[in-house]
Every structure is written in structure tokens, then in C-alpha cells.
Amino acid sequence: MEEQSIERIKCLIIGSGPAGYTAAIYAARADLKPVMYTGMEPGGQLTTTTEVDNFPGYPEGIDGPTMMVQLQQQAERFGTDVRMGMVTEVKLSKDHGGIHKACVDNKTWVEAETVIISTGATAKYLGLPSEQRLRGGGVSACAVCDGFFYKGQDVAIVGGGDTAAEEATYLANICNKVTMLVRKGEMRASKAMQHRVTNTANIDLRYFTEIDEVIGEQVVEGLQMVNNQTNEKEEIKITGLFIAIGHKPNTEIFNGQLDMDEAGYLLTKSKSTKTNLPGVFASGDVQDKEYRQAVTAAGTGCMAALDAERYLATVETKEEVKA
DSSP: OOOOEEEEEEEEEEOOSHHHHHHHHHHHHTTOOOEEEOOSSTTGGGGGOSEEOSSTTOTTOEEHHHHHHHHHHHHHHTTOEEEOOOEEEEEOOOSTTOOEEEEETTTEEEEEEEEEEOOOEEEOOOOOHHHHHTBTTTEESOHHHHGGGGTTSEEEEEOOSHHHHHHHHHHHHHSSEEEEEOSSSSOOSOHHHHHHHHTOTTEEEETTEEEEEEEOSSSOOEEEEEETTTOOEEEEEOSEEEEOSOEEESOGGGTTTSOBOTTSOBOOOTTSOBOSSTTEEEOGGGSOSSOOOHHHHHHHHHHHHHHHHHHHHHHHHHHHHHO
């Protein structure tokens, strides 16, 4: 593809979750004139979360989509240029003061002096043929997005972490019965989330249990479960299956250019958002598999903008010395 860069950007932000928008707020206030490309999921994962109760400053809680709209408005108030579009390829410079190139929607190239990566992470699936076949026919990775369709029905959820526990309790509020499958003999979720699950009467918690097969041709009709200790199989009738087994960082376009861990999360230096390349910073879930909270993502977004501002100051100082 021919590279015809249409513009030079001081600060390019890739992705639009809490990390990206917070980076944009700080970068705009520092006069870095940030340009943000929202990616395929404008607003990030929080747009699929109804209630956010743990973000400081909202005593009554707030729903995720509303929060993201407000963050966007705040970023735009300070001059952030928010654009719909997906960065599909990057050519990152290895030089201090070098210019990075990004291709948007496989057609338009832009140049950037600094890049803040806030591309987040995407939900994982089990990979069973029956599960994949019925995606959109009752199999979902987002209980909050799709749970409404199963009001008053029997459903199942797979996973043992905070997300699974949160989604199980959400589903229990609207569904008749929720069968929760946990592969190990304990949940990974925080104690508070575990208590919430065990104290919910219509959640049937099954340890050492995995999916053998999802039953149904066009839509989910049932589930064949297997106890991985006894190999005993059991069939239950359900209409919806929710997968909550973790996430995969959206880092494919940075392969071979930025340092990552074995799972694909971007590695940042010490207590900073600096990647292995000068002028390239990573914030939010794309570099955080440990906490993955809106507030920690926002915090690293702030850090990334400050890191970018300080980096640009060192580049400008060098240029002044040369002159």
C-alpha cells in the first residue's frame, strides 16, 4: 500500500476507553492537540457495562455508556479531535524524535510525533465448535449487552473471575436461574464478588465443571456439562450461554515492533507508560492484565499524556541545541 501521509499529528491516541479519553484530556490541556481514533468499539469495554459503581465521584453510580459520552465531551471541550476510524497498521520509529506512521482504515496514513496506545482488550471464547456455531444464537461474551433477551429464562455462565461473578449476579437479577461453571475448585474473583455469588439464591455454582457441548442447531437449547474430577456428564436446559473467561489484548498491529509478554500485553518500563520505543506509550487494559479497572485505566491514561508531554519537551530541547 502506498504511503501518502495527509497530516502530521503531535499526539496520536489509538483507542477510546477510559485510558484513551483521560490521556486526551491531559494531552489537550498540555496543548499537544491530540487526535484520537476510536477503533471498532468507541468508548471501549465500558460501553457494554450498565452500572459502574466503583468509579470515584459517582455516589449513586453511573452507567458505562453515559460515562464514556461524558468523558468524550470533556476531552473535546479541551480540543481533542475525536475521529471514528480504526488504526490498521503502524510503522513505529526507533529513533528519539523520530516520526511514527499509522494507517487508518487500511487507506489513510498519518504521521505522529508521539503515540498513546489505548486499544484495550477483547473477550476470549472457549473455542468449542458448538459454541462458535451458536455465537449470536444464544452464546455471548457480554451478559450486560445481551442478558435482557433472556429475561425470566434459564441461562449458564462460564468463568471464575470478577467479571464472571459480576455478570452472574447481573443475570440472576433478570433470569430465572443461572448455572455458573467454574473449572477449578475455587473462584479467582475477589472475596466481595464471591460472597455476592454465594448469597444469590438463583445462582447454581458448579465447581470443577466445564462445557462438553452446547446443545442446539440454530439457537442454544441446552448444555452438556462435565465434572473434570469424576468425568460425570450432566445435561441442563438453557436458552443463553455467557462466556466470561478473560480477555485478549488488542495488540496484533504492534507485533514485531513493541515488546509484549507471552499473552500479548504491551510491556511498559518501570512505573511509567513508556514502551521499548521512544515516543510510544501504552495505557489501560492493553498493558494491564492485573487490575483491569476503569479507574486504573484512567490513571495510566493520565500517566501516558504526561510521559508524552515530557518526551516532546526533550525532543524540542535537542532541536534547540542543534539550531
